[in-house]
Amino acid sequence: MNVIVIGAGxxxxxxxxxxxxxxxxPVLLEATDKIGGRVITDEKNGFLLDRxxxxxxxxxxxxxxxxxxEALNLKRFSPGAIIMKPGNSFAIHDxxxxxxxxxGMIFSKVGSLTDKIRIYKLNKDLAKKSIEExxxxxxxxxxxxxxxxxxxxxIIDNFFKPFFRGIFxxxxxSTSSRMFQFVFKMFGEGYAAVPEKGMGEITKQLxxxxxxxxxxxxxxxxxxxxxEVTLENGEVLKADKVIIACRPDRxxxxxxxxxxxxxxxxxxxxxxxxxxxxxxxxxxxxDDNYLINNIVFMTDVSKAxxxxxxxxxxxxVTKSIKDxxxxxxxxSIELEALSGIKAEYFKHIKTYQILDALPxxxxxxxSLPFTNAKLNDHVFLAGDYLLNGSINAAMTSGRKAAExxxxxxxxPM
Numbered sequence: 391m392n393v394i395v396i397g398a399g400x401x402x403x404x405x406x407x408x409x410x411x412x413x414x415x416p417v418l419l420e421a422t423d424k425i426g427g428r429v430i431t432d433e434k435n436g437f438l439l440d441r442x443x444x445x446x447x448x449x450x451x452x453x454x455x456x457x458x459x460e461a462l463n464l465k466r467f468s469p470g471a472i473i474m475k476p477g478n479s480f481a482i483h484d485x486x487x488x489x490x491x492x493x494g495m496i497f498s499k500v501g502s503l504t505d506k507i508r509i510y511k512l513n514k515d516l517a518k519k520s521i522e523e524x525x526x527x528x529x530x531x532x533x534x535x536x537x538x539x540x541x542x543x544x545i546i547d548n549f550f551k552p553f554f555r556g557i558f559x560x561x562x563x564s565t566s567s568r569m570f571q572f573v574f575k576m577f578g579e580g581y582a583a584v585p586e587k588g589m590g591e592i593t594k595q596l597x598x599x600x601x602x603x604x605x606x607x608x609x610x611x612x613x614x615x616x617x618e619v620t621l622e623n624g625e626v627l628k629a630d631k632v633i634i635a636c637r638p639d640r641x642x643x644x645x646x647x648x649x650x651x652x653x654x655x656x657x658x659x660x661x662x663x664x665x666x667x668x669x670x671x672x673x674x675x676x677d678d679n680y681l682i683n684n685i686v687f688m689t690d691v692s693k694a695x696x697x698x699x700x701x702x703x704x705x706x707v708t709k710s711i712k713d714x715x716x717x718x719x720x721x722s723i724e725l726e727a728l729s730g731i732k733a734e735y736f737k738h739i740k741t742y743q744i745l746d747a748l749p750x751x752x753x754x755x756x757s758l759p760f761t762n763a764k765l766n767d768h769v770f771l772a773g774d775y776l777l778n779g780s781i782n783a784a785m786t787s788g789r790k791a792a793e794x795x796x797x798x799x800x801x802p803m
Contacts, residue, residue: 399427
């Protein structure tokens with residue numbers, strides 16, 4: 391059976407792997423010169439730069455299915471966050487994992503004692519729910535969920551908004567409460583981590599599982615019509631089955647306009663002589679007047695992100711920017727106000743504007759029925775936009791697309 395998989399991101403790699411397990415030898419087409427999709431690590435000026443601040447939540451069921459965590463040499467973030475305001479920064483910790491932090495957490499200014507008790511209760515409530523049960527609950531906005539749960543405006547503004555803005559890539563916490571509960575559960579049951587040498591190691595490890603797949607880079611697809619895949623260079627490839635593991639609305643005319651625009655983010659990297667956080671934690675900037683949403687020194691998490699002894703700072707901006715050409719300068723000024731370190735010491739390395747950073751999904755799900763992965767008898771779909779925006783969903787959708795394809799080849803009894 392001749393099978394083509396379009397898109398060598400996480401979904402496409404998983405689909406190809408599952409096809410190989412059933413003795414299919416697919417052709418994997420990738421439009422760019424690198425596999426990985428949104429999970430890529432670049433090298434520049436002696437630094438490893440992930441394309442967008444990303445973490446792996448170790449509790450993801452699909453990640454545990456497909457990844458060898460030990461081989462990735464995962465480096466964990468400390469649970470909690472640093473709340474940064476000019477001249478006033480403080481850390482919040484998870485006392486359940488580090489009892490020594492209990493006293494400090496009780497008196498933390500992030501919210502009231504009642505808020506902290508409610509966080510504990512929310513952790514316990516979500517631990518009792520399965521992922522499937524979470525995604526079957528009625529959906530409301532995350533903001534409304536937090537208010538209905540009884541959290542104060544103080545902890546919502548100080549912690550929940552800046553923390554989940556960086557995850558959801560939207561500023562109003564309008565994302566479904568299903569996704570919030572899922573992510574909160576994953577943080578509660580595992581750790582946020584990155585591979586020692588960058589998130590791109592996840593892609594590399596998945597690609598190393600492929601032994602019977604032909605990978606063709608720099609092969610952008612123009613259209614898919616029936617069993618024909620037409621490349622941008624005019625070449626036409628024929629296939630018995632096709633899995634589209636990229637934006638299908640861009641290559642199938644009848645799907646044009648049927649997928650919501652993805653959410654975007656700016657990820658700006660700077661070098662500094664040394665970290666001013668000095669701990670593997672994300673720092674949140676709750677002040678709405680700032681462009682910066684969150685910062686993290688990747689070298690505090692994994693020293694391998696720098697080969698030159700200097701600190702690597704990742705800055706995320708979720709707001710829309712009219713003139714990105716001046717963004718690095720504006721950020722360095724904000725960093726000076728937050729840290730007290732002169733702006734000139736923050737050396738700009740690279741700015742990523744990631745337009746297709748995260749799908750905007752209305753009806754979030756945890757699993758994908760075979761019928762939803764099947765477009766027609768020959769074409770199948772994969773991608774986290776079918777479920778929810780996460781590495782876990784990308785893997786699930788790739789697996790489900792391969793399973794639906796294989797099921798379609800079975801003859802009825």
